[in-house]
Amino acid sequence: MSAHAETLNQCGSCASSCHHTAQLTKLGLKIRNWDYTVALAGNPNTGKSTIFNQLTGLHQHVGNWAGKTVTRAEGAFTLNGKKYKLVDLPGTYSLLSTSVDEEIARDFVLFGQPDVTVIVADATRLERNLNLVLQVLEITDRAVVALNLIDEAERNNLTVDERALARDLGVPVVPMAARRGAGVKELLNAIEMVASGQFSARPHRIKYADERLETAVETLAEQLRVEFDNLPNARWVALRLLEGDENIINAIETRTLGKVKEAGAFPSLVESEAR
Amino acid sequence: MTLDKLKMGRTAVVTGVRNQSTERRRLYDLGITPGTPIENVMPSPLGDPIAYRVRSAVIALRREQAQLIDVEE
């Protein structure tokens, strides 16, 4: 077995006591006056809701299939005196979503302005999961990668070198087996470091071959920031415009760009039919 | 050939996706991009859809979608 498997096992055994040393208090639904907002994003079925439940003490439904969570759920915890609002999102394969549940996730990651985005990745399907991780790292440097299902990876004789991964991605990577509470303490640590700005990330950015692209993106992004007062992630929106993304073009025409809906609310069928 | 012609248990490499719409994006998001190996894992009891392994995930596609994906064995 690999070295990190041992550390994990140690951690698994102290999962409950760790909470005391890290001074975590699960606050459930008592969400008020929070200091930081933390979003849980990731591919479907990677354990986001499991982690959410571990940190907040709530009981989001979990199940072994993609698409169990379809609404945005919120909960809270305090850690070393600071209060965090945690947002569980539906799973999504990329930030270019097409269904309502994926749109909820995308809108929050892009326009909800979370202080920390935890990207939950499945250690047994790392390559596919990195697609979303890299997309999110394009738009934020305040991110943590939770490398979940490490126990499953071990069962399948896969070892993931989380240090190499952290080096390549430029953000903290925390191996976890969330279902049995392993890695929770380390995740909290990483969230705290990133939220408080103690960790300065140098996230991986994709290099695009075409040089004209950079000028185009910056020109459009600047116009967007002016038009949609300080739109976050204007560069991302600009890229989508360059791709001719109809969703985004529509959002600009109807001036709904960047508006995040309330938790639980979503575009009704009639609205989406009209699109 | 197109993906729907791939026999069970065989692996091929994706050479392209024909459709231009959101469908193509969806397939790309699932990791079905040119150069990716893809294996026919098993058909469903009624023959359609078929489950394919791609980038270590198993994903079921209906025949109409498999027909959009060009592969080379």
Added chain:
Amino acid sequence: MTNNSTAILDAAARFRREMGDNLHDKLTEAIYADAGQIAARAVSSGEQSNGVNFGQFFDRLVTSRWFGFPLMILLLTVVFWLTIAGANIPSAMLGELLQGTVYNLLHDFASSLNAPWWLSGFLIDGVYLATAWVVSVMLPPMAIFFPLFTLLEDLGYLPRVAFNLDRLFKRAGAHGKQALTMMMGYGCNAAGVVSTRIIDSPRERLIAIITNNFAICNGRWGTLILIGAIFIGSTAPPALASLIAATSVVAIAILGVIFTLLVSAFLSKTWLKGEASSFSLELPPYRPPQIWQTLYKSIVDRTLIVLKRAVLMAAPAGAVIWLMSNVNIGEASVAAHLVSFLNPFGLLLGLNGVILVAYIVAIPANEIVVPTILMLTLNMAKSGLAQTGVMSGIDDDLQIRQVLTEMGGWTLLTGVNLMLFSLLHNPCSTTIWTIWQETKSLKWTTVATLLPVVLGIAVCFLTASVARLTGLI
């Protein structure tokens, strides 16, 4: 649209022409190229263990041409058989305790206080008794069924069911993920309706919403299991009774799937015309469930929550039933008027007036159908007399059967048609509200509400007519 946003869109279009159309592909390919490199550096795989092969072997089996469907039915039957066989004794024990011992204690206590008859009647024979019924009838089967179902879910079996059924859904012009929303509906239809958000095409999503009611929910499993046990199981020799009862419940569940497909096909040929859109469904690897944690969670998170809802609905329903049975208009009670008004129509459908009244009382929650039927049946039979002691005698299936056949005049047809009507009637009020929330369309909410009842009436009328013509009753 303002001038500025037009300007932005124009500029974007200009850049797009300069750089070509396939920018998105290039970007995605660039991302995947990086992802591939990073993953290759980070992941190393040792020897493949047996676990992988086991998963694949299992997958080939549960989705195989010959065994896929039979295994699905077998698994479902085993789950219900365990539920029915296992719930029998605890149900009887709970019944004896709640409707016997505690009930008598409460009445003794009330008479020691010299409470007026209407007060103790209202509180004990109304509110308390309805609640006690719901608990003893619903709790044991739920406490067995939910954990079993959750184990299957955690293992990863549900997406395989969707995979197996997809061909049929495609032919019905529906989305492949509709099968998954159906699975959610087996827990709760309101949750099932919300889960249709995973379907991206509005047309197919509406179909999924309208047909979700054909997935039998928590509130209805209890009714089906009980009636299946006392009317169908009891026709078989005792050793086979539970198995036959389980089979009858599975038959109703399968009928639900058939209705889902037929109605989906009908909708996609008429009001919601269109071709089945594409779909992709990930089959997650089997993950060994954590047995104890699953048991604990499904009991705390699911059973108790459903029970709480049932009790919250049963208490006021008990009060309503008691009042209806004890407030008279002219010679007879309100309940008697209602029942005799609906009785001819009920009988035409192979049901009766009591059942129809029960389904009206139970619009807020399907869970209370059986307790309502029992209380009304007893009240009708004994109308005018004091109720004390009557209900306390009924604490197992045999006695429930006796009450229904002897006092309610039920036959095998009544039992079968109640099971059919339980599958085919309007969604509960929570689900109706959720459908409205999700569609914001009065038209589709109405369709989703009324369509199943109309079907239920038609189907029950059909079976009743066949039974009559063939002289079965």
